[in-house]
Each structure stands twice: as C-alpha cells, then as structure tokens.
Amino acid sequence: MATKVTPISGFQEWLPADRIAEQIVLDTIREVFELHGFASINTRAMETVERLAGQGEDADKEIYGIRRLADPSGAAELGLHFDLTVPFARYVLENAGKLTFPFRRYQIQPAWRGERPQRGRYREFLQADIDIIDVGSLPDHYEAELLLVVADVFARLPIGDYRIHVNDRKICEGFYRGLGIEDVIGTLRVVDKLDKIGADGVRKLLLEAGCTDEQATQCLALAEISTADTGFVDQVRALGVTHELLDEGLAKLAAIIEVANEHAPGVVVADLRIARGLDYYTGTVYETMLEREPGYGSICSGGRYDALATDGKRTFPGVGISIGVSRLLGKLITEEGLTASRETPVAVLVAVNDEESRRDSMRVATALRSRGIPTLVAPKAAKFGKQIQFADRRGIPFVWFTGAGADEKGDQVKDLRSGDQVSADSGSWAPPEADLRPSLVLPESDAT
Amino acid sequence: MATKVTPISGFQEWLPADRIAEQIVLDTIREVFELHGFASINTRAMETVERLAGQGEDADKEIYGIRRLADPSGAAELGLHFDLTVPFARYVLENAGKLTFPFRRYQIQPAWRGERPQRGRYREFLQADIDIIDVGSLPDHYEAELLLVVADVFARLPIGDYRIHVNDRKICEGFYRGLGIEDVIGTLRVVDKLDKIGADGVRKLLLEAGCTDEQATQCLALAEISTADTGFVDQVRALGVTHELLDEGLAKLAAIIEVANEHAPGVVVADLRIARGLDYYTGTVYETMLEREPGYGSICSGGRYDALATDGKRTFPGVGISIGVSRLLGKLITEEGLTASRETPVAVLVAVNDEESRRDSMRVATALRSRGIPTLVAPKAAKFGKQIQFADRRGIPFVWFTGAGADEKGDQVKDLRSGDQVSADSGSWAPPEADLRPSLVLPESDAT
The missing domain is CATH 3.40.50.800 (Anticodon-binding domain)
Structure with a gap:
C-alpha cells in the first residue's frame, strides 16, 4: 500500500475521543427524533444527475459526478446527493404506494458538495433531517411542531444559547406583491444576501432589478423587523402595505411564535429577513444561529414546501428542518474543545x-x-x-x-x-x- | 423537481419497518463491538484513486471515480472507497502520532463497488468492521479474540445456524513450499476458486500454472480438510509434507480452534480451503457461512495482515474482520421476511x-x-x-x-x-x- 498520505481538506475526520463526542451528539439527536415519532430512512448516496441538477442556487456545478474508472469518458449519469431533501423526495415518489401518510421520517447521513472548503463548510458533511410529508394538503401545526423537536434536541446538548429565526415566505411574497413587485423569488434572493452585503448592497441590487427607491426602502424595512413575541405583526402593519397573502403569513407566523413560546420559551424569534435560497420553500422558513456568534452561519435550517414532490397526479406537501451536524461540531469540537471523557468505550x-x-x-x-x-x-x-x-x-x-x-x-x-x-x-x-x-x-x- | 423516478439496481433501500429491523441489527453490532472495547471511527467516503488502486484482485476498474460536474474532463483523482480497510490504513498512517496502540477500532459505514449487481452483491453496501492494529508486532491471541466478538454479535441476532471457517495462510504457504511450489499467491488464488469451479477446474488451472500432478493432488487434498476440532492437524500431517511455516500455522490454528471451542462452542470450524483473495493477508483468514445456504457467500470475512500500513519507518500489523451487513440483511430481510414489530418508533x-x-x-x-x-x-x-x-x-x-x-x-x-x-x-x-x-x-x- 502507498505509504505517502496526502491530507485532503474539507473533510471532517475525528480522533477517537472526538468521534465518541460526535456519537453522543448523534445518539441524542436520534433519540429525540424517535421520541417525537419520526421513523428512520436511509437513502443511497447516489441520485441521477438529472434529479440532482436544477434545484435552485448555482449548486449544479458543485455536484460530484460519479463514473466507474473502467468507463472514464462521457457525462456522469449519477452524482452524490448534496442534501437529504432531494433523495427523500425521490424516495417518497418511488415508495408512495407503500408508505403511510402523513409520513414522518428522520434521516442522518452525509451529503457532499464540491465547494471550496472554509470555516463551517465541508465537502462531506453530516446532516440530521426531519420531515413530515403528506398527500394533497398538510396541517399548519406541523410548522410549529418541528421547532419544538429541535428545541428538545438542543436542550439535551451543550451547544450554548441559540435562537431559531423564523419567517413565513407568504409574508415576504404578500408584502412584495402589495408593493407592486412581481419578481418575488428574485427579490427574496437579493434580500437573503443582507448578512453578506449589508443594507446598501441589497438596496443597490434591488434598484438594479427594477425596484423603485420606495419599494427598496420598504423591502429593507420589512427585513429589519425581528421580535421574540408576536409584536412583529403590528410593526409590519405600521409599514402600511396590504395583501391577502401578507395577512395569511402574519397569522401563521404569529400562531407558530405563540406555540413555540408556550412549549419552548426563549428559543424562537420572528425574523423577517430570513429567506433561504432554495426555490421550493413556500411557507415557514427556519434558520438557527448560535448567540455567541450569529455570523458563523445557520446550524439548523428548513421550511415548508407545498410541492416538494409530485408524480403528476398527486402532490406531496411537507415541512422539514435539518441540523447541520458537521457545521455544529466544527464549532463545538474543533474550535471550542468539546470532547468525550475517554477515547474508548471501555469501563x-x-x-x-x-x-x-x-x-x-x-x-x-x-x-x-x-x-x-x-x-x-x-x-x-x-x-x-x-x-x-x-x-x-x-x-x-x-x-x-x-x-x-x-x-x-x-x-x-x-x-x-x-x-x-x-x-x-x-x-x-x-x-x-x-x-x-x-x-x-x-x-x-x-x-x- | 423531475417527476419520473427511475429505479436503480444494486442499492438496498428499506421501507420504514425494514429500516427499523436494520437499525436493531446495527445497534446490536455496535453494542457488542463497544462491549468488547472497540472505539468507533468514521472515515470520509473518498480516498485518492492512487491509494484505492492496486489492492489485489481485478477490483480497480470497479472503483467509482469522482469528479465535480464543473470539471468533467481528465482522470478522477478521488474515488469512493470499496471497503473500510483501505481507509482505515490511511487513517492510521495519517494519525499515527495521536493514536494509542494497540488501537482497537470499529467502523460501520457504506462502501461502493461499480460491479454488476447480483444476489447478495450491491453497488452500495454496509460493512461493520473491527480491527486491532499495533506498531511493529501483534500478539497472536487477537486472532482468536475477533472470532469471539463475532460469535457474541451473532448470538444476539436471529441469523440461524452459521459457521466461521478459519484457516491460516501459513499452513497453505508452508504446505505449498514443502511441496516445492514457489508461486504461493497464485496457487492460493486458484484454490480460492474451489467453490466456483470445483476440484477438476482447480486441478486444471494448477496444472496450467506448472504444478505436477502430484502437487495438484496434494493441494486439493489439503483444501478438503475441515474439522470442528483440532483433528485437522493429524490429517495434514498424514499428507506427509513438512515445512517450518506449516508447523507454525498448524500450531496457531489449533490454538485458535481451542480457544473458540471453549468460549463459543459449535461456532468455528478449521477449513483449509479458505484462502481469501486479497493479497495483504499473512496469517489467519476467516469466512462465515450460513448453514442453511453456504453457497450464498461469506457474511463475515477477514484475517491477519502483517503490514497493512507502513510509513517507511514503522510497520503496522493488524487483524480484522468485517460483517457484510447488506449481504446478511439481503438474506434475512429481503429473502426471509425478517422485519420490525412496527413501522414507527411510536409507542x-x-x-x-x-x-x-x-x-x-x-x-x-x-x-x-x-x-x-x-x-x-x-x-x-x-x-x-x-x-x-x-x-x-x-x-x-x-x-x-x-x-x-x-x-x-x-x-x-x-x-x-x-x-x-x-x-x-x-x-x-x-x-x-x-x-x-x-x-x-x-x-x-x-x-x-
């Protein structure tokens, strides 16, 4: 066997004591997911490139294509999945006749993206996802329930203070439409860059996209609203924009904040800047920040999608949230020194x-x-x-x-x-x- | 998202109840591995193609190479691992200064081979490996110990009757050398085909490789010896071949059979036809067959290797065994209907x-x-x-x-x-x- 070892960046491999710490974290996540009635599935690492491509963002080129060394030429037909949502949607379509809906599944597996490794971002990373998916329609109360599952997980782990930031895309869409903006997805994508490029940068991009100065100001004003209680409703109303989707979104988000504050006080905040890049979200969206360093990035994200999968006849709406285990452990273990009390199970x-x-x-x-x-x-x-x-x-x-x-x-x-x-x-x-x-x-x- | 779902063969994906059965099996394996003092490691899915290639057999062309869709041309530098031994050897070399030797690790992960799917063989398959690796030298008693760990796992699972077939390559090598045969590896590979092509086929290949009729007869006679106790020693002696490596191998294998029969009676059989294809084994080799269908293939294999890894200065000998979880579950779940008592964790x-x-x-x-x-x-x-x-x-x-x-x-x-x-x-x-x-x-x- 070759003796030279060339380390490869962007992969998280632990020494035994840290691996045991990771196992304790994963066992806790699994235990809570099961206590809340989610059943495990695992999907194969590979999907067809056709299915992986075109999921929004510029992610396609980061997909790892797979070809046998014996067949090196031509385009790859299979690729490694870059999240657990795309394989789950395919699994639901493939097995719809054998699943019992509403179907609650958890899935704890690695995913792969061929991106430049940086702090908190890896080429191979472990995700822990829960989703509830149904046929035709899905009750709204699941959108609050997923928050409580995540709060239950984090209450059992030494992750420090955190907040789950919640928004509803209907609020943004209704608000934008009420303002007369037609390119809702494009506007969401621009506002989603607020943390990266700041208010001036967002204003510039909105103006370039054809917004008036007044529209840009209102979009930014909406994005600035953030409250731990239902106070956000009055703050939005005060901006004077009206649209029926806006009303619907405000009522839904207020209900979520109320349930969350009753069952897991201090964990959730309504934050109207949260957009999430992926096109398939249609309602609630979640991001989770560590209070000691919000800029580290979201450690747990997700949202509601009205049509994640469809077989032509039936549509499968769902709501899901994903704990970024590798990102979280990159902070807790690699940077902050969390580990296990010994490097072996042996007592x-x-x-x-x-x-x-x-x-x-x-x-x-x-x-x-x-x-x-x-x-x-x-x-x-x-x-x-x-x-x-x-x-x-x-x-x-x-x-x-x-x-x-x-x-x-x-x-x-x-x-x-x-x-x-x-x-x-x-x-x-x-x-x-x-x-x-x-x-x-x-x-x-x-x-x- | 694309609505057409094209099933892909060679991948084992379970419906929820069967996935729970798989989880119970995996939890049992992990529990026993930890009870016996093995620490978990996980390695990334990818290794350099340079490291993966040339491990014996004609496996190279079955390796899945990986390239980003953005960089489709040229040879792949990374590939998916096809077992857990090659990544473990690389992990040991990369972390040798931080590990405590003898290092006992278990590893439960998928591996990938781009081969034609068939019964019991998958393109993605789950393996559960244990290895004990040391620096410089390794005591022989580990070779019996691993059998007892596997026996403890299988005692807790409803797999039915099985036998672990054990041989020592030193017996074959010493016997072949005592016969005057020089191409030991080549002869082992031919004898390894006994189940597939029968005694006549093996004899034909041995003669083609330059063996005399007498040598071929003796090789086949050795391969026919199989005893549940240490009776194999006398049967080998009766063939009249002598060599010091043969003596060493017989003594080692007899000691293993004695320990195994004391601690896990009825599980192990000395079977001198077991060769294992991989070049790196140098001592004990294991294969495990279900009694109700030995021809299904080995569900748990491994062996001793005196130099799995070396960094030029130090050599790391080890002994390891791998449970082929996917193959085992392909039999138990897919063919025989093992499942879980419900399709959800919910009580x-x-x-x-x-x-x-x-x-x-x-x-x-x-x-x-x-x-x-x-x-x-x-x-x-x-x-x-x-x-x-x-x-x-x-x-x-x-x-x-x-x-x-x-x-x-x-x-x-x-x-x-x-x-x-x-x-x-x-x-x-x-x-x-x-x-x-x-x-x-x-x-x-x-x-x-």
Whole structure:
C-alpha cells in the first residue's frame, strides 16, 4: 500500500475521543427524533444527475459526478446527493404506494458538495433531517411542531444559547406583491444576501432589478423587523402595505411564535429577513444561529414546501428542518474543545497475571460484558504497573485483578482516579452509572 | 423537481419497518463491538484513486471515480472507497502520532463497488468492521479474540445456524513450499476458486500454472480438510509434507480452534480451503457461512495482515474482520421476511379531542417523552375511531385520550391489541418494556 498520505481538506475526520463526542451528539439527536415519532430512512448516496441538477442556487456545478474508472469518458449519469431533501423526495415518489401518510421520517447521513472548503463548510458533511410529508394538503401545526423537536434536541446538548429565526415566505411574497413587485423569488434572493452585503448592497441590487427607491426602502424595512413575541405583526402593519397573502403569513407566523413560546420559551424569534435560497420553500422558513456568534452561519435550517414532490397526479406537501451536524461540531469540537471523557468505550480493563491465565481474565470479561459493562482484557501479561498505565493512558476508569494473582486474595477492582481497590465479584459488581459510558466533556474555559 | 423516478439496481433501500429491523441489527453490532472495547471511527467516503488502486484482485476498474460536474474532463483523482480497510490504513498512517496502540477500532459505514449487481452483491453496501492494529508486532491471541466478538454479535441476532471457517495462510504457504511450489499467491488464488469451479477446474488451472500432478493432488487434498476440532492437524500431517511455516500455522490454528471451542462452542470450524483473495493477508483468514445456504457467500470475512500500513519507518500489523451487513440483511430481510414489530418508533398516540385542545394533547406527549416513551400527537381532531385507525395502521400499540374529552372521565389509555382501556396519569404511566421500542419479528414460517 502507498505509504505517502496526502491530507485532503474539507473533510471532517475525528480522533477517537472526538468521534465518541460526535456519537453522543448523534445518539441524542436520534433519540429525540424517535421520541417525537419520526421513523428512520436511509437513502443511497447516489441520485441521477438529472434529479440532482436544477434545484435552485448555482449548486449544479458543485455536484460530484460519479463514473466507474473502467468507463472514464462521457457525462456522469449519477452524482452524490448534496442534501437529504432531494433523495427523500425521490424516495417518497418511488415508495408512495407503500408508505403511510402523513409520513414522518428522520434521516442522518452525509451529503457532499464540491465547494471550496472554509470555516463551517465541508465537502462531506453530516446532516440530521426531519420531515413530515403528506398527500394533497398538510396541517399548519406541523410548522410549529418541528421547532419544538429541535428545541428538545438542543436542550439535551451543550451547544450554548441559540435562537431559531423564523419567517413565513407568504409574508415576504404578500408584502412584495402589495408593493407592486412581481419578481418575488428574485427579490427574496437579493434580500437573503443582507448578512453578506449589508443594507446598501441589497438596496443597490434591488434598484438594479427594477425596484423603485420606495419599494427598496420598504423591502429593507420589512427585513429589519425581528421580535421574540408576536409584536412583529403590528410593526409590519405600521409599514402600511396590504395583501391577502401578507395577512395569511402574519397569522401563521404569529400562531407558530405563540406555540413555540408556550412549549419552548426563549428559543424562537420572528425574523423577517430570513429567506433561504432554495426555490421550493413556500411557507415557514427556519434558520438557527448560535448567540455567541450569529455570523458563523445557520446550524439548523428548513421550511415548508407545498410541492416538494409530485408524480403528476398527486402532490406531496411537507415541512422539514435539518441540523447541520458537521457545521455544529466544527464549532463545538474543533474550535471550542468539546470532547468525550475517554477515547474508548471501555469501563474496565481486566489485568492478565500471565499468558497461561489469560482465559481466566477472558471469563471475567465475559461476565462483565454479559451485564452490559464494556470490558477489555489487557493485551500482554506485563507488570501490573504497565497494565495500569495502559488503562490510564486511555482514560479507562477501572482495572480488575483476578484472584489467581500472586497473593491469591480473590478478585479485586481498582478505581484509577481515587486509587481505591476493593474486593469484587464479576457476577455482580458494576461501575457507577456515570462511568459506564463515556460522556461529553467541555473544556475548563467553558464558553457556553 | 423531475417527476419520473427511475429505479436503480444494486442499492438496498428499506421501507420504514425494514429500516427499523436494520437499525436493531446495527445497534446490536455496535453494542457488542463497544462491549468488547472497540472505539468507533468514521472515515470520509473518498480516498485518492492512487491509494484505492492496486489492492489485489481485478477490483480497480470497479472503483467509482469522482469528479465535480464543473470539471468533467481528465482522470478522477478521488474515488469512493470499496471497503473500510483501505481507509482505515490511511487513517492510521495519517494519525499515527495521536493514536494509542494497540488501537482497537470499529467502523460501520457504506462502501461502493461499480460491479454488476447480483444476489447478495450491491453497488452500495454496509460493512461493520473491527480491527486491532499495533506498531511493529501483534500478539497472536487477537486472532482468536475477533472470532469471539463475532460469535457474541451473532448470538444476539436471529441469523440461524452459521459457521466461521478459519484457516491460516501459513499452513497453505508452508504446505505449498514443502511441496516445492514457489508461486504461493497464485496457487492460493486458484484454490480460492474451489467453490466456483470445483476440484477438476482447480486441478486444471494448477496444472496450467506448472504444478505436477502430484502437487495438484496434494493441494486439493489439503483444501478438503475441515474439522470442528483440532483433528485437522493429524490429517495434514498424514499428507506427509513438512515445512517450518506449516508447523507454525498448524500450531496457531489449533490454538485458535481451542480457544473458540471453549468460549463459543459449535461456532468455528478449521477449513483449509479458505484462502481469501486479497493479497495483504499473512496469517489467519476467516469466512462465515450460513448453514442453511453456504453457497450464498461469506457474511463475515477477514484475517491477519502483517503490514497493512507502513510509513517507511514503522510497520503496522493488524487483524480484522468485517460483517457484510447488506449481504446478511439481503438474506434475512429481503429473502426471509425478517422485519420490525412496527413501522414507527411510536409507542403511544395521543388523541386530539378538538383543535382547541391540541395543546393539552401536546402536554401529555411532552410528559411521556420526558420519561423516554416515544409519543405522537394525532395529526387531526378526527373522530376517535379514525384516530385509533391511524395508530392501528402503523402498529402503534397504545392510544391516549385526554380528560378534556366529552365525558370528562380523566385521562385514559387504550391497548389496541386487547382493547383494554384504563385510567392513566401521564406523569407515571409507562408501557410494558417489550412495547417501548419496536423489536425484530421473524415470519411465521421461520427458516432459522
């Protein structure tokens, strides 16, 4: 095998302790998704290029095409998915006759984009998505429900203060139409750049697109409105624009903010600048920012789409939200030092007295494992000091000595942190619950 | 989005109930790997084509090369990994200074091969690997240990009778050299075809490769030896070939069979025809067959390699074994009908009396979830009969009625199987342990 290793940028690979931290985060996300009644699906990594292309934004050229090395020429017919929504929509169409609607699914998988790697953006990244999809129509209450699922996830993780920023595209569309602007999607895309290019930049682009000075001023005024309660409604009304879609959007968003504030107070904010680039959103849109650095980018985004998929006869409306796991962990693990309490699942190392008695140590390990205690037998019958060092170096909290040892005093177990050593029976002893599995550990200078 | 869905062959995508069965299998594998002290790593999907190519067999042309759609011309520099061993070796080289050796890792990820799909072979397939890797040298006892880990996994899954077939390449190499055969790798590859082309076919190829009739007869005689105990040693001796590597291999394999038979009786068989195609194995090799259809192919394979990775100065020997999850589930789920007891994690559906009291139902759901009970609120305040039907159709075992209902008799919970309905408190009620999560269900005509 080639000995030269060329690191490749844009990929997030963890050392074992950080990988365990990632696993704890993923297990928590999955647990909450399941508690809220979402069923898992996994889709293949590949979709047809025809299906991947043309999803809005200039994403097409970032798609990774796939060809067997044996067939290098010609255009790629398959590509790696760049999100989990496109494959989910295809899965729903392919299996519509076998699914029970409304269908609630979660999906935790990597996606790939051939973009320039930068902070918080990777060429391979893990997403954790939930969507609720139905046939024909979809009740509005799901749009509030997804927020509560995300709030439940984040309440169980040490991510620090965050806010889910919510808007409804109907508000923007109704407002723009009330102003006499016809290119709604184009205007949304320009306003979506507010964080990147500022109000002056947005005004310039709006004027170039044909807006009047008054229209541009009103669009910017709408985008500036942000309230933690339903106060945004009066602020929008005060701008004097009227349209029935605007009324509908304001009522929907107010209802969402009310439900969210009752069930997860302090988490959600109505923020009328949130647009999301993708064309398929038609109602609520979400973005989630860490309070300590909103400019890091959204760690959880999504929205409502009235026609994500259609088979010609039936239309499948849905609402979905996606936790950007890699982006979140790039902040928590890589930048802020979140990790796990040890680099191995092992709670107990069983020492080996000599190679002849390795089988005795194996029997102890089997007894402990049968009661759910992750256990390792020492690799060599080295001096006990070396075996203890082996455990200590990995953060394994307990070392077990079998009674066959030199002093024949029966089995004993040593807590490496306190140094305490006590007699123990492999059929009944268990470590404290907190030591059974590795846990998340924040660095001392905890920013959260 | 395009409405036409073109199914693509060679990919294993599950409907929700079968996906839950897959999750239970994967959770079991992970749990056992962790109980035995393996730490998880995940590697990126892509490696350099330089690293992927030339790993033995004619696999190169099956590698999926990757190019951005924006850069369609020229040779691919990156490709999708076709197993988890090559990426693991690269990971070890890249992180050698930060890993603690001996390093025990498990890795459960998909891999990709652009081969013609057929029964048990997929273009995307899930593997669950464990490896133990060290610097310089590696104790032999790990080669028996890995068998016991696999036996522990399979003891917890309804896979039916199986046997792990074990050989040691040193036996073959020593035997061939003792016979005067010099092309050991070439001979191994020919003998590896025994299942496919039969003894006559192997003899023909061996003669074509320059073996004498006597050498070919002896190679075939060796390959026919298979014993569940250490009886194979005498059978090999009886063939009258001698070589020091042969002695070494026989002693090693006998020790493995003894340990395996003590800790996991009836699981392992010494089978001297097992060769494994890959060039990098240097000692023990494993293959695992389902007893009810050995011809289906190995569901768990691996072996010992003395130099999987080297950085020029140091060599990293290891031993590893890989469960072919997709192949196993192609048999258990697709062919034999293994599935989950329901298509959703949900244990309780909370009925909604009317849309005004949806928040009361949400509070009940929150209380149940806070105690780890997967709970769903009904999507619509339909007639109770319809809401019960909604639960029944998904296999949700319990429906909860809040006290705000017409008859004001307090909260009640109904078991849909028995029809029993009892008063309940959302702060303390819990379903029976067996109903809390979906479980694996075998079809009535259980072949296992």
